[in-house]
Amino acid sequence: MATRLTWIEEKKLQNLVKGKFSLLYRASVHGFTNSSLICRCKYQGPTLLVIYSSNHVFGSYIPQNDKNQTRGSCLLFAFEETKILRCELGPHDLTDFVYHYGNKGEFMIDLSGKKVTMSLDTIKKLKLSQHQTISFEECEVFRCEDLLDTRKMKGVAELQGSLLSAIRTYKPSRDLVHQIRILLLGPIGAGKSSFFNSVKSVFRGHVTHQALIGSDRTGISQQYRTYSIKDGKDGKSLPFILCDSMGLSEGKGLCMDDIPYILKGHVPDRYQFNFMKPITPGHSNYIDFPLLEDRIHCVAFVFDANSIEQLSDEMVAKIKKARREVVKSGVVHVVLLTCVDSMDLITKGDLIDIYKCMPVKLKQEEVHKKLGFALSDILVVSNYTSEWDLDPIKDVLNLSALRQMLWAVDDFLEDLPLEETGKCIWW
Numbered sequence: 001m002a003t004r005l006t007w008i009e010e011k012k013l014q015n016l017v018k019g020k021f022s023l024l025y026r027a028s029v030h031g032f033t034n035s036s037l038i039c040r041c042k043y044q045g046p047t048l049l050v051i052y053s054s055n056h057v058f059g060s061y062i063p064q065n066d067k068n069q070t071r072g073s074c075l076l077f078a079f080e081e082t083k084i085l086r087c088e089l090g091p092h093d094l095t096d097f098v099y100h101y102g103n104k105g106e107f108m109i110d111l112s113g114k115k116v117t118m119s120l121d122t123i124k125k126l127k128l129s130q131h132q133t134i135s136f137e138e139c140e141v142f143r144c145e146d147l148l149d150t151r152k153m154k155g156v157a158e159l160q161g162s163l164l165s166a167i168r169t170y171k172p173s174r175d176l177v178h179q180i181r182i183l184l185l186g187p188i189g190a191g192k193s194s195f196f197n198s199v200k201s202v203f204r205g206h207v208t209h210q211a212l213i214g215s216d217r218t219g220i221s222q223q224y225r226t227y228s229i230k231d232g233k234d235g236k237s238l239p240f241i242l243c244d245s246m247g248l249s250e251g252k253g254l255c256m257d258d259i260p261y262i263l264k265g266h267v268p269d270r271y272q273f274n275f276m277k278p279i280t281p282g283h284s285n286y287i288d289f290p291l292l293e294d295r296i297h298c299v300a301f302v303f304d305a306n307s308i309e310q311l312s313d314e315m316v317a318k319i320k321k322a323r324r325e326v327v328k329s330g331v332v333h334v335v336l337l338t339c340v341d342s343m344d345l346i347t348k349g350d351l352i353d354i355y356k357c358m359p360v361k362l363k364q365e366e367v368h369k370k371l372g373f374a375l376s377d378i379l380v381v382s383n384y385t386s387e388w389d390l391d392p393i394k395d396v397l398n399l400s401a402l403r404q405m406l407w408a409v410d411d412f413l414e415d416l417p418l419e420e421t422g423k424c425i426w427w
Contacts, residue, residue, distance in 0.1 A: 001026060001029060003021070003023055003026075003142075004052055004138055007358065008345065009057060009079060009082075012079075012082060012345070013048065013050075013084070014147075015345070015347060017046065017048060017061050017144050018147065019145055019147060020144075020145050020146075020147050021142035021143070022145055023140060024041045024044060024047075024141050024143050025040045025140065026139075026140050027111060027138055027139040027140070028138055032111045032114060033111055033112060034111050034112075037139075037141060040141070041141045041143075044143045045145075046062065046063050046064070046143070046144040047061070047062045047142065047143060047144065048060075048061050048062075048142040049109075049139070049140070049142075050139070050141075051109075051116060051136045051139050052137050052138040052139070052140075054137065056078060056079070056128055056134070057078070057079045058077060058079065058126060058128065059077060060074050060075065060076050060077070060107060061075040073088065073089065073090030074090050074107075075087075075089075076107055076122060076125075076126060077126070078126035078127065078128055085125065086125075089106050089107065089122075106119045107119075107122060111139065114135055114136055114137070115133050115134065116133070116134050117132055117133045117134075118132060118134070119132070120132060147348055148348065148349055148393075152349075152352060153392070156392050157392055159396050160395050163396065163399035163400060164399065166403055167239075167399060167402060167406065168231060170239045170406050173409075173410040174413055174414065174416075174421070176292055176413050176422075177297070177413075178239065179228065179237065179239050179240055179293070180239065180240050180298065180406065181240075181241045181243055181294075181295065181296050181298075182240060182241070182242050182296075182297070182298045182299070182300055182409075183243045183245060183300065184243065184300050184302055184336075185248070185259075185300070185301055185302065186247065186301050186302035186303055187247055187248050187249065187253075187311070187315060188249050188253060190247065190303050190304045190307070190338060191304060191336075191338035191339065191383050192247065194211075194338065194385060195300075195336060195338065195381060195383055196210070197383070197384060198381070198383045198394065199229065199242065199398055200227070200229050201384055201390060202390070202395045202398065202399060203229055203231050203232065204232065204233065205232065206390065207384050207388050207390060211225065211227070211244055222272065222273055223246075223270050223271060224244070224245055224246070224262065224268070224270070224273065225243070225270065226243045226244075227241060227243070227244065228241050229241075229242070240402070240406065243296065245258075245262065246273040246275070248318050249275075250314045251275075253275060254273060254275065255275050255276070255278045256318060256321060257278035258278040258279060259322055259325045259326075261279050261286075263295065263296045263299070263325065263329045264295060265290030265291070265294030265295040265296070266279065266286055266287045266288075266290055267286075271285055292421060295331075296329075297331065297332070297409045298331065298333065298334070298405050298408055298412065299326045300333070300334050300336050300405060301319065301323070301371075301373070303335065303336070303337055303367065304337075304338055305337045305339050305343055306343060308363060308366050308367055309366065311370065316370060316371065319371055320371065323371070323373070330412070332411060332412045333408075334378075334379055334408060335367060335371075335373045335378040336379055337360075337364070337367070337378060337379065337380050337381065338381055338382075338383050340354065341382045343360075343363075346359060346360070351393045352396075354397065360380060364378045379400075379401040379404055380401070381397050381401050382397045382398065
């Protein structure tokens, strides 16, 4: 039995009630009678009723619906295109359940007559027709359930443990390096430093903010930083290093000529960037003969999912130029989409299976179309920004992206010519 709600309407309502839906009753299937509705829906917990007229989709949400409560509040709603208008009623008598709300006849349903009667004040607030009685074609009632039940969270915890174990025990291919280097590259404010903080938080066991983050238009990261992360406070170093660079910008951002030197390992930790002038041979901090372990093995282009459409032509050109340098150097690369959890229509429950969400698919398509990255290389992450408690769902997204990068680096190392490995050739 399918709902008549569109995908967007359902997601908007899920955001409204902070839950997912299970369809209990559909009038055209179970009958346009109050007894049928009550039989299927009474005492089912929080309940959402949706009415479909020829011109409107509207209804009510009851957060209380069990045997122990006789009175409670009610939220009436109506769609104005994709916007939801609200009107709160209550407290009211729950004994009549879902077909009679309020003490002044604010909302009354006549299922057999297929009509709803509302007060003029309610009609006005919901911007419905000017008549107090509205005829309808269909009526549905949903049980509202938690977005994340115990079973799903158990699965998330198991996956988190599996990912942590895989990353802790990872060894780079051919034992060519002890730690792989991942360069975080992208526009100012995209979430590069926040991604490092989020990854470190997982392994530290609490949220940390080692790398400074902020909203300065010129960016917070002015230095090149190479962060080795320990497993726990006093544990051993993990098999990867996250390298944080100055952000790309139309103005005072990372000098594009610095990128090849970073990729080849010539730039040391804590090097102070100069947006006007790149590091060059002869600079006091220039690494003349970098080893394979000093080089970048993977580049993660970081973008705010909510800002893809706003990238200027100049920024797009810079990103494409940076990508060409990465390809020229033979370094593997991926894309990290941040801030997906703040996108419209995305609920926390969606993060468990985020790659199936239509808004995320559309963002991936936009990145592919606008910047040329392969769809399979576009990964979704969820950074810690204002939170102080770890979230296993965020951790799974970030760890999954990190594992994907480790696998990509293995391909890079396996394909590396022997003369570039630094190993001696014995005849």
